[in-house]
Amino acid sequence: MIAKKQSPAKQKQTPTQDKLSRGESVEVARSGGESASGEALPEGWADVPIGDLCDLVNGRAFKPKEWSETGLPIIRIQNLNKAEAKYNHFDGEYADKHLVRPGELLFAWSGTPGTSFGAHIWNGPKALLNQHIFRVLIDEDDLNMTFFRFAINHKLEELIGKAHGGVGLRHVTKGKFEATQVPLPPLAEQSRIVSAIESLQERSSRARFLLSEVGPLIGQLRQSVLRDAFSGKLTADWREANPNVEPAFKLLSRIRTERRERWEAEQLAKYEAKGKQPPKNWQDKYKEPEPVDESELPELPDGWCWCQVGDLIESFDAGRSPTALSHPARDGEYGVLKVSAVTWREFDPNANKALKDGDEIGDTPTPRKGDLLISRANTVELIGAVVLVKADYPNLMLSDKTLRMNPASKELVPEYLLYGLRSESVRKFFEDNATGTSNSMRNLSQGKILDAPIALAPLAEQQAVADLLVTNDEACTSVASGLASMESSLTQLDQSILSKAFRGELVPQDPRDEPASELLARIRAKRVANSAKNTSKKKKATTAKAASNA
Structure with a gap:
């Protein structure tokens, strides 16, 4: 069955959208001043609430009974975090506002802090959006989508701090998400920042990939050395230097004799405690x-x-x-x-x-x-x-x-x-x-x-085997610890790159760039125009409906 579209439902306007639709001025930016966190902004930048740069559309609450094997895939949070995650599908009527096409910006606003939250550019197939995820609609003529994704994700810690709910499951309300402020540089600088971040992150990803290949090699080394140890290869030189040691079978015979003697002593003690003599051939047990x-x-x-x-x-x-x-x-x-x-x-x-x-x-x-x-x-x-x-x-x-x-x-x-x-x-x-x-x-x-x-x-060789294995294990543990430290450093480096980017320190500013204040004015004007257009369409639709019912 081919999925069919239905007319989009009426969306509730945000306070900012409501002001824009009435043509009111919304004072949201501080150009060349300070960001919301108190940090100085570069000249030509502005600090802007997220809600003034985009429109948000929440996903649909698909019920398990609506899932099917055919139809359009449903984008859930796990599909954002794991490309290999299995899809549920829907084969029924849907609103166009819930349809996601490749290349759209999405934001997961509910889930487990540290794993679920975040902005993603959708690279999967055409699909339908599940609840707990926003479609983040922007005008790419005025805002670089990749820059906006970086800017939102740079604020994740702040957003998670605003989230409601318990330790395991929390959610960010639409209002708090829209009110969160992000730095807005000139459009041309946004592109330069994205290029710089992606170039540096590519190097970081390459380093992570190389580190990830070392981890399994450590495990393989441990196993290889262990295999050589218990095949005798590891201590071949030791045996050559120490030819006259007691063989293992003598040690084994001595251990077995001692065990039998302990068993016999225990049995005799039991018979004595009961005041009995041991029966004939009792040792045969x-x-x-x-x-x-x-x-x-x-x-x-x-x-x-x-x-x-x-x-x-x-x-x-x-x-x-x-x-x-x-x-x-x-x-x-x-x-x-x-x-x-x-x-x-x-x-x-x-x-x-x-x-x-x-x-x-x-x-x-x-x-x-x-x-x-x-x-x-x-x-x-x-x-x-x-x-x-x-x-x-x-x-x-x-x-x-x-x-x-x-x-x-x-x-x-x-x-x-x-x-x-x-x-x-x-x-x-x-x-x-x-x-x-x-x-x-x-x-x-x-x-x-x-x-x-x-x-x-042999007993003497056991100590040599143990010493070599302990030394190898300590070396492997040291390397593994170094890998963990390097991975932590890469994470800190990635965070540092973003911090520098949003302080305006990653790429130089160009005084010839259109300042963010003018960019923001144009975004405002377009949103006012779009809001008025949408209001006009709704009025006409209402009038037509009233006339048809007369």
Whole structure:
């Protein structure tokens, strides 16, 4: 079905438009004086309310039941912020005032501060405008559209400060938007300013693009070094310099012997506590570890061996997840860790929720210095994420989705275990054996964690592996921090460019340019003429309608 137009509805005039339609003078500009913020304006400039430079048309409140698979696309705020965002469509009658053509200026006046608000030049297809967005109608003979977009967006912080509503969803009223003042330079200077801003922003965008390519490379470097570490390549020179070290299978045998001895001692203690003698062949109840299937695992260097995580981790301590408050624990409060506390390589104690008054930690495990914590529930990519805790946190407790892993021997190097649990063989096993139907939340049982295959290096080499990986991680973290700093600097640079532009410092003024006061007078005159013309048309339409009803 082809969308049909209907006659535009009568629009309510703004106070400024009302004065213009009556031919009254509207004093709005201070030429060569000060801006609304108190900053000095260059000679030939003026400070003007937005509403005196444009007309605003709000979008239509399309209801979900009006959406269809065919017809014209509906422009919603997400379509302004994300080119790939999906459209809803409308296949019915619409007013021409709601039709947006490519190249029009739009302003999103409702949503989340920092993400939704802003002026955009529409580069999409011919479409219909949804509510919470204004069409910003200007005469491009008198006002550079791109300059006006920059000018409006330069005032976003001020506009958001005027917005109504709560923290999550706010809106700027039409009156406050129209009353917000923007600097207006001569028309010719507007074009020069736009050219300068776009040239500088192009360089800034190019720099951002290059920085964005470095981020993934850091992750690839971490993985590459980790892969080399647990294939033995990273410490090949170390082995050549240290040929006479105890092989890993002897360390593994010693750990298994110690574990069996601890188990036997525990069982005998239980029989003694009950006043009983152990039965015949009671030692046979001990479950020996299963051999690792190495058929699909890579070959390891001499002195290394494959084992299961369960050979190196003897037990788990699990937390609990009580109903908690929405904010992190403050001084004097207790908190429960969120999954995100162990998700991003480093333990994050701030990722917690405060417990309710009266709810105490009790005997629930708390993070301690040297603890290895693992998430048993998360997305496929993040499930089984492991961190090493570097301090005690007695006011925080583990949740039921976070487990503490207790090593089977004090001989094992904690950092080696940390990186070993992040190694390719372990990660693949975790991802393949996570259960659950939702991609957003998978589960990993303690048994599956223990069954994962892990490469075990000789004890002396474990420390060498750990030292090299820690050094590499610190270097990668330093580079990532530098990238974040550079990205922040680029954002500040972009803001500085706009600030200089609207102080008249980005391009030189040309005294031969028509001053903004004359430009504004011409805009006023045209708006008065258009307002009178529209009023005349409405009167004629009213007279004709009255005559037809006589």
